[in-house]
Amino acid sequence: MCMDTALLMPVRICKVVLILIFRRYNSKGQPVFMTAALGIILDQETNTMKVFGGSETKMVAKNEADDSKCHMDDILSLDISSDRKTVVTGQVGKAPSVHVWDAETGESKVSFKLKEGSRGVAAISISPCQRYVACVD
Numbered sequence: 001m002c003m004d005t006a007l008l009m010p011v012r013i014c015k016v017v018l019i020l021i022f023r024r025y026n027s028k029g030q031p032v033f034m035t036a037a038l039g040i041i042l043d044q045e046t047n048t049m050k051v052f053g054g055s056e057t058k059m060v061a062k063n064e065a066d067d068s069k070c071h072m073d074d075i076l077s078l079d080i081s082s083d084r085k086t087v088v089t090g091q092v093g094k095a096p097s098v099h100v101w102d103a104e105t106g107e108s109k110v111s112f113k114l115k116e117g118s119r120g121v122a123a124i125s126i127s128p129c130q131r132y133v134a135c136v137d
Contacts, residue, residue: 026103027084034075039089039099041106052087052099052106069108071099077124077135088133090121098124098135 024032031042039052053070073093080087080103087103090096096118099111114121118137125134 024078024080024087025084026080026087028104030104032078032080032087032103034078034089036074037071037091039071039075039078039087039101039106041103050106052089052101052108068111071097077121079125081126081130082128083130086126086130088124088126090124090135092120094119096120096137098133100126100133 026032026041030044031040033040033042038054041050041052043049071089071091073091073096075089076092077090078087085103086100086109088098088100090098095116096114097111098114098121100109101107102109114135114137121135121137123136126132127134
């Protein structure tokens with residue numbers, strides 16, 4: 001093995017490990033991911049996607065907007081349940097919120113806000129029993 005290949009090997013292994021860690025799929029095998037303030041469910045067979053969020057809102061400040069149905073700021077973290085049917089997402093901002101939504105339809109199930117002084121949900125996880133959500137701000 002030449003020196004150049006030896007130096008690149010750890011980079012390739014690291015890249016493969018990161019790709020495997022951050023992949024999320026629902027129970028139908030469709031990729032689930034986030035971009036900006038949207039949750040995306042990609043149907044690769046029909047080349048279409050379902051979106052969590054993106055509804056029409058009133059033009060008000062982000063911290064005054066009604067974020068009970070969808071995120072009003074960028075999503076920072078995402079996790080999917082062990083049965084691959086429920087997604088939890090957390091957002092950045094002065095009034096960060098956490099949303100629980102269906103991994104196949106994109107419909108909102110429940111949401112809650114973090115306490116005042118929080119700046120964003122840096123990490124989030126749903127428990128194996130799906131009764132609890134843990135988040136780090």
